[in-house]
Amino acid sequence: MGNKLPKNWISSSIGELLDVNMGQSPPSSSYNTDGIGIPFMQGKTEFGDLYPEIRKYTTEPKKIVQAETVLLSVRAPIGPTNVSQAELCVGRGLAGISSNVLPLNFLLYYLRSIEDTLDAKGTGTTFKAISKDKLLETNFPLPPLAEQQRIVAKLDELFGHLDSLKTRLNNIPQILKNFKQTLLTQAVTGKLTEEWRVGKELEEWKEITVGEFMIEVKNKMNPMESDATNYIGLEHLLKDGGVINKSTSEDLKSSKTVFKKGDVLYGKLRPYLNKHDVVTFDGVCSTDILVYRNDFEDSSYFFNYYLGTESFIQKANSESKGINLPRVSSKTINQFSIAVPPKEEQTEIVKRVKYLFANADTIGVQYQSLKTNIDSLPQAILAKAFKGELVEQLDTDGDARDLLKEIQALKAVAAPKKKENTLTKTKSKRKIDKGKTKVIAKVPVKGTVKAETIKQFGIEANLMWLHLKTNVGLKKFTFDQVDLPPKYSYDRFKEELFELLDECRKLEKGPRLVQSYADGHISYQIKLK
Template sequence: MAKKKQIELTIEEKLQNALVPKEEQPYKIPNNWCWVRLDFLLKEICNGTTIKQNKEGKTARVTRIESLQNNTIDFNRIGNIVNESLIKDKDWYIEGDIIVSHINSIEHVGKSAVITRDMLPLVHGMNLLRLRLNNICNSQFFQLYTRTTDYKKSIVNRVNRAVNQVSINQKQLCSLEIPITNLKEQQRIVNRIESLFVKLDRAKELIENTLAQFEQNKMAILHKAFTGELTVKWIKKNNIDLSSWKKYELKEVFKVVKDKYNPQIENQIVNYIGLENIETSKGIINKNNSSEVKSIKTKFKKDDVLYGKLRPYLNKHDVVNFDGICSTDILVFRFDNINTAKYINYYFNLPMFIQYAVENSSGINLPRVSEKTISKYKISLPIIEEQQEIVNILDKLLAKYNKIKNLEQQLEKIELLKKAILAKAFRGELGTNNPDEESAENLLKEILAEK
């Protein structure tokens, strides 16, 4: 049977297929911009090679799903092709290629990177889509768009969900709406964003260095506290023997509270603490988060220590100063003396304790540490009077580290500012757009005419 003759579309018909209908456009853009389906910006989209690989570092380098980190390729996380003779010409990246994570957690799916000249030679590995753009889209411009909130929403709206991960296939990705302007404006936007981001990254680096120094100093102070160095003068003054420090398992020091709150019986509004509300000793647990809880929770009282048993909250804990209820993923420890509670709460910050909790947590998807594991931990405790003295000294010495919270808030503001800059950039609001320049629609017509 003869094949049906394919109907040849006119340029205008092709253009209408490429452009996003007005009612489907995510937001308004300048008149010389246009919304285009990603499919019409691509020369090629493909998955990577399935050639066997290892991590011996002796043969051709190949990207893996974990190679894509922080909008670039982390060469500490790449693989190596076992048999280089199996590599085909089409398997190699070229400068300007975009790679996109299309099988990952919901937080990471859709993340991308641009392949730059200094990364080559490099082989395209499986589970990462490779996008090769046509001549009307700058690779850096496109990659910056993939860092916007609008792009992320578009990805999330299209993903296929599974138990532990999500995915987006080539057809779904190609249907994405992309705002396009002419190449001169694309380059101006790239230059402006990079210039602004350099300044923000410099500020971020300074803050992170300060935080790291604070943390280092804090750990040094805590180490001295729990080895008796902070109270040497106090010990001499009070004629106390160093042998007063005794070894205990934590279960001898506190009681694990398991009192349950049943909303069907008690049915009242209470102070509720979830995992996300636990602060480390840098701050105070949020006591204003009152809510009507609909499932059974654990009760706690003023001066109890709350401890997050679920990773990544194993270093989240604090002494509460009010009564309330908390998530069952939070352990509640009760002490006979408030100074012991504060002492242990400080102790929970020690790297060796955190390491113990991490190494002894269990579970595949959501590792957690049990109350039994924490209760078995051995600790050296001085007499109650020295515990109080250590807590008093730590309260004074670490008071200045409360500014850490302000610095962390500054880091959050930097990330929010970056998002705001990206949002403005792809709305044509950075002040770089020239309305008299050629429209992106005309450029698109030229590409479509070649197809």
């Protein structure tokens, strides 16, 4: 389909469709963590997967967004999103994005689909940020409202399956780690070759010390007096086993320990990190690394397996000295007990462990490849959704052009108007029955209705205000038909209208607001219960 949209879609922009409230930071003197004031967010630091974690409050908010507003990070980094669960103040690192018409999740999904696009629009050297103008001009493909709802439902379904799959996949690294740990334990306790030994005339396993089994290499070399060679520091040894890298000794100044190919290296600093491996080259290493040697190659590998067992790690850690930089000495390790099998069995153990470790590593590589593919799926799915390729288009959905006109009409009503000197007209005095109290109400035709007005003049008077304000009475109307006075914004009208209706609902009898959608239009009607 390429960039061509379905026939009942229309290409619009964020500025045309959405309300964008760029954040502004309140004075730092107003911040607190005691829950005083309203929640405050400066940027994406408190973002979660969907909802933020509120940690800070302010007593002097500058920019406020309402609940169920999309929070967009607009500054270092640009693009991540969350959804507000309650009214909160947004700082300059965020923008609140909302719509009175489009579904919240539709906005959220689309903004997440263009995260890279928004980031590319950012400017700045120290802190990259996107301007309001750049944000407003960003393209927004608009389908009919009914199709938006189907898209959201489908995306919810697909991402639910993806989340479930990710949860299961995320268990694989720990499963592989547990498998290897169990395998090492079985290898050094004889369980791995228990059946293999049956019928063979072999020597018994011997319980000896590490010092009796392996030779500790203590040969030193001054790198400044020798040719450059391979160098291994603690930083080159992987946690839980393996050599990740190496460097050269040409820039070293202090004395180092010499090792040869086939030797076992063990990091004695912070033994809980479990850094060890059999090296495949000659070189020198840090004095925080112990070097062990055995002329029988498979004995070196068997000893390396022993170093990786949980029982050894716990023992070495418990015997270490020092608080900030705990170390276990070679003298201590050399006294540890180790069960050693005959050489023939050592060879069989090494063969089996290498084979099973290789299979586990293959699964690990496959896991990483699958994880990479799955991590890229959300963007691929979102791209299809907003090109009209995810759900079926129906003729009964109407045309997004009609929806765009409706949204533009609502935004036009809400737009600030020129200042005009208009005299406030008032309705003639009328007696209103408010419970047992009789009051005389002056109902403003071009004024405002607030909670205190409702309490003072009662529901009947304010319903009269509503009729006069809208000039449509109890007929069905859309907000673009509402005749509002100068300086009276749509947002203000909507807020006060719903405040009035909330009060009406508390009564046994009274009006209610009905919202309906047909032929691409949202309409409202005041009905009497």
